[in-house]
Amino acid sequence: MRRITRRGFAVAAFGAASSLLAPDAAAPSAAAPRREMRGMWLATVGNLDWPSSARLSPAEQQRELRAHFDSAVRHRLNTVFFQVRATADALWPSPYEPWAQSLTGQQGRDPGWDPLDFAVREAHRRGLELHAWCNPYRIAHHTDPQRLAAGHPARRRWWWTVAYGGKLYYNPGLPEVRGFVQDAMLDAVARYRVDGLHFDDYFYPYPVAGARFDDDEAYDTYGGDFDSRADWRRDNIDRLVHETAQRLEEGGARTGRRVRFGVSPFAVWRNQSTDPQGSRTQAGVETYDDMYADTRRWVREGWLDYIAPQVYWPLGTKGADYAELVPWWSRTVEGTGVDLYIGEALYKAGTSEPAAWKDPAELSRHLTFARAHPQVGGHVYFSAKEVARDRTGALARVVRDHYGSPTRP
Numbered sequence: 001m002r003r004i005t006r007r008g009f010a011v012a013a014f015g016a017a018s019s020l021l022a023p024d025a026a027a028p029s030a031a032a033p034r035r036e037m038r039g040m041w042l043a044t045v046g047n048l049d050w051p052s053s054a055r056l057s058p059a060e061q062q063r064e065l066r067a068h069f070d071s072a073v074r075h076r077l078n079t080v081f082f083q084v085r086a087t088a089d090a091l092w093p094s095p096y097e098p099w100a101q102s103l104t105g106q107q108g109r110d111p112g113w114d115p116l117d118f119a120v121r122e123a124h125r126r127g128l129e130l131h132a133w134c135n136p137y138r139i140a141h142h143t144d145p146q147r148l149a150a151g152h153p154a155r156r157r158w159w160w161t162v163a164y165g166g167k168l169y170y171n172p173g174l175p176e177v178r179g180f181v182q183d184a185m186l187d188a189v190a191r192y193r194v195d196g197l198h199f200d201d202y203f204y205p206y207p208v209a210g211a212r213f214d215d216d217e218a219y220d221t222y223g224g225d226f227d228s229r230a231d232w233r234r235d236n237i238d239r240l241v242h243e244t245a246q247r248l249e250e251g252g253a254r255t256g257r258r259v260r261f262g263v264s265p266f267a268v269w270r271n272q273s274t275d276p277q278g279s280r281t282q283a284g285v286e287t288y289d290d291m292y293a294d295t296r297r298w299v300r301e302g303w304l305d306y307i308a309p310q311v312y313w314p315l316g317t318k319g320a321d322y323a324e325l326v327p328w329w330s331r332t333v334e335g336t337g338v339d340l341y342i343g344e345a346l347y348k349a350g351t352s353e354p355a356a357w358k359d360p361a362e363l364s365r366h367l368t369f370a371r372a373h374p375q376v377g378g379h380v381y382f383s384a385k386e387v388a389r390d391r392t393g394a395l396a397r398v399v400r401d402h403y404g405s406p407t408r409p
Contacts, residue, residue, distance in 0.1 A: 037306075037341045037378025037409045039079035040072055040387045041133065041264075044102045045086035046141075049384040054105035058113045061103070065115070066122055071388040073126050075395055076403040081198050081264075081380065082119055084188055085134040087141070088154060088170070092116035092192065096184040098149040108149030120192050129409050131196030131260070134185045136240060137177075138202055139168040153180065162215060165208030172204060172236040172292075173218030182244055189251065189259050196260040197248060201310060203237045203293040206285065233292035245303045262306035264343050264380070265295045267313075267325050269332075279328040282319040299338045307338060308380050312345035314356035315365055322366060330375040339377045342370055346381040349394035360392045364401045371402075378409065 043049045050068060051061040072080055084091040089100040089107055092115065098108035103115065116132070123130040139154045140147070143163035148155045154170065160180075162171045170177045189197055204213065219229055226232040245261050252258045270278035270286045277296070278286075287293040298304050309329055313320045326342060333340045344363060351357045370376040381387055381395065390396055 034407060035377075035409065036407050037079060037339070037380065038077040038403065038407070039081055039131075039308075039341065039378070039380035039409070040077055040384050041081045041380060041382045042068055042083060042384040043086075043382075044083040044091065044100065045135075047102050051102065054102060058111060061111075061115070062113075062118060065119060068384045068388065069122055069126050069128060071384070072128055075387055075390075075399055076406050077381075077387070078127070078407065078409045079129040079131065079195075079380075080119075080123055080384070081131045081133045081196075082116075082123075083133040083135075084116055085132075085185060086138070087135070088139040088152070088184075089149070090116075090184075090188075091119075092188060094184065094187055096153065096180070096187060098152055106149075108151070116188060116192050116194075120194060124193070127406075129195040131198045131262070132185075132188045132192070132194040133198040133200065134188075135200055135202050136181045136185070137170040137172055138205075139170060141167055143168050162213055164205055164213045165211045167205065169205060171215055171218055172240065173215045173222060173233070175222070178236065178240050178243070182240070182247060186244070186247055186251070189248065193257070194259060196262060196305075197244070198261075199241075199263045201264060201266045201287075201291070201293075203240075203287075203291045204233055205291070207290050230289070230292065234288070234294050237291075237293050238297065241298050242301075242303050260305040262304055262308060262339075262341075263295065263298065264308040264310055265293055266291070267309040267311045267329075267343070268320060269294075269296045280324050281321070296332055299332055299336050302336055302338060304338050306341055306377070307333065308341040308343050310343035310345070310382070311366075312343065312348065312382075314354050314362050315369060316356065317354055323369060326370050326373055326376065330373040333375050340375050341378045341380050342366070342376055344379050344381050346386045346390075346395060347383060349386075350392040360394045360397050363394045364397045367398060367402045 050064055052064060088097055090097045091100050099110055101107035103111040120130050145155045145158045145161060154161050160170055160174060160177050162169050170181060219232060223232040248259055248261050266285060266287050268279060268281050268283035268286055270288045271283055272278040272280050287295050299307055311322055311325045313322050315322045329340055348357045356362050387395060
């Protein structure tokens with residue numbers, strides 16, 4: 001059960017944890033556990049995974065979605081993280097936001113069917129869990145509110161938005177925005193029997209060289225109690241996560257239906273050179289400082305049911321080593337009750353840099369390494385189309401070495 005704490009929003013300090021010994025990553029793992037997360041992200045933004053084209057008919061889109069679920073079953077996966085709100089639009093008839101552009105090519109156009117309802121039914125029919133994956137603040141891959149669908153909340157309330165790096169975002173510093181995006185996302189939970197609500201790695205946007213996120217007015221209005229703008233921004237994201245967890249808990253108490261809550265952040269919270277509690281990495285991005293997402297705190301406070309850091313580097317990578325980050329996250333979740341799943345970069349299998357990705361056995365080695373850390377409860381693969389085509393046989397190797405039989409998440 002999620003443990004919702006009602007502490008203040010001062011950042012807590014935690015003692016350093018002892019390091020864990022790295023296991024031999026070459027041998028296949030022992031027998032699979034009875035329960036294990038075996039997930040895949042199914043991305044809809046920009047028609048990345050589904051639908052392959054906005055020009056497809058509803059029947060063709062449905063066939064494609066069934067095929068993705070069938071692919072998950074064939075590879076002995078058990079969970080689909082389905083992107084239902086990618087750019088402040090929806091894959092269901094939302095009272096808050098327009099229909100998703102990815103369905104028809106025109107934001108706000110009714111596709112003539114309910115993709116989220118269809119997806120939940122088809123996933124559950126196959127024994128798959130389905131988690132509603134949402135991006136809280138991203139609005140568009142352009143900066144003009146007038147290009148949004150007529151009646152779009154960001155078009156009617158343009159002062160809620162910030163243009164940054166060629167994209168348009170809701171301003172996380174406005175309390176009314178925080179409440180609105182929660183309402184929009186939780187509508188999917190209230191109306192459909194999804195098994196989870198899932199946030200990805202975008203909170204404040206990734207840094208763009210030479211660009212400035214202009215939230216001066218919001219900071220002047222709401223930031224007076226903070227020592228810095230960075231602390232205020234982190235508090236905004238803390239409140240989003242904490243309040244969402246509370247609302248899910250309260251909704252579950254009313255309905256008797258538990259919906260799990262999780263986040264899949266960029267894997268580096270902070271480098272140890274920045275913070276002694278950080279990982280021995282040299283990453284150019286740190287979620288605490290760059291996205292203002294204190295992912296470590298969310299775990300330690302018990303605001304999440306699970307965390308799925310995107311550990312998208314091979315074993316032995318200089319600067320961001322899989323063999324460093326998996327133990328670091330294992331120590332972070334230890335004793336918290338928060339489940340740890342490792343995000344895996346299946347889409348990189350077969351690429352030339354780093355060279356380890358050319359070896360189809362690299363992903364299997366990841367699972368062998370992680371199996372020696374009992375805090376790791378499974379893995380999630382990006383993304384669905386890569387699961388289906390498995391260009392190098394890397395996932396087939398994982399299935400052969402580690403997924404001997406189906407299991408529940």
